[in-house]
Amino acid sequence: MAEADDMAARLARLEADNARLRRLLDTTGTPDGLRHGLRDTMAMLRAVLRLSAETAESVEGYATHLEGRLDAIARVRVATDTFGDVNLHTLISDELMIHLIREGEQAALSGPSVKLRPKAAQLLALAIHELSSNAVEHGVFGRAGGEVDVAWVVEGDDPKGPGVLSLVWNETGGSGIAPPTRQGFGMQVLNDMLNYELGARVALAFEPDGLRCTVTFPLVSRVGRVVDETGAEENGEAD
Structure with missing residues (x-):
């Protein structure tokens, strides 16, 4: 009972801080583009806070995993503030x-150069963070010789419509x-948030030697675009 009360108190304080920041944005001369981006980030933070609290098995687990999730979002926010995508x-x-x-x-990465817009990048960062954390705690990264191969392709390069990215x-x-025996935060990100937002x-697929996760979504302009090595557009629309 004490753990539940402590978790509820922490969540209430974070929600209050979030509300104060929203009021500050509304009462200052923040440019519309920056305000919109910050509101998207705060909405993401609220969802992460709420889902982390709902799926945590203990206050200690809640605090440990929440920090990593918020850091993943923050890294994307810094990158998009600097580079735009x-x-x-x-x-x-x-x-x-x-x-x-x-x-x-322990990792091999391959695929075309894809630039993601801020919201999509935050969601993908959360998904990769959860997959990585799971592989460390329960999967291949906790074993000698454990490896992951991450590959992505973009198909349907049609000027009349978006391509489809498969990772x-x-x-x-x-x-x-x-x-898993329960629906934790990572499964909610993969099964619900990615579907709803993207x-x-x-x-x-839970194979004998490791997890295989395939994520497929349309690469529309609000999500991202393929670029060639010089940065020129190949798919999607520039903003």
């Missing part, structure tokens, strides 16, 4: 590095991987 390859490699998983060692997270080197389809 986020490179998908960089987003994935940065999230893996937070868990001390280095590309070229596959494929773990190998695990043992006895089984589906129109994504997510397929999870």
Whole structure:
């Protein structure tokens, strides 16, 4: 009971801070573009706070996992404030590095250069963070020789319509991987948030040696675009 009360108090304080920040934005001369971006970020934070509290098994677990989730959102916010969008390859490699998983060692990344808009980047960062955390705590990164291959393609490069991005997270080197017994935060991100915000389809396969997660969504202009090595547009529309 004490743990539940402590969690509720923490959540109430965070919600109050969030409300004060919203009022501050409304009463200052913040440019419309920045205000819109900050409101999207705060909406994401509210969802993460609420879902983290609802799915946590203990106050300690709530605090530990919440910090990593908020950091993932903050990294994307800093990048988009600086560059306007986020490179998908960089987003994935940065999230893996937070868990001390280095590309070229335990991770292999491949795919075209894709730039994601802020909201989509925050959602994908959360998804990769949850997949990485799960692989460290329960999956292949907790075992010698455990690896992950992350590959993505964009199909349907048609000037009359958006392409479709398919990303596959494929773990190998695990043992006895089984589906979760409860719907935790990570599963809600993959099964609910990505679908609601990006129109994504997510397929999870719990293979004997690791998890295979496939995420597919339309690469419309509000989500992102493919660029060539020089930064020129190949798919989607520039803002």
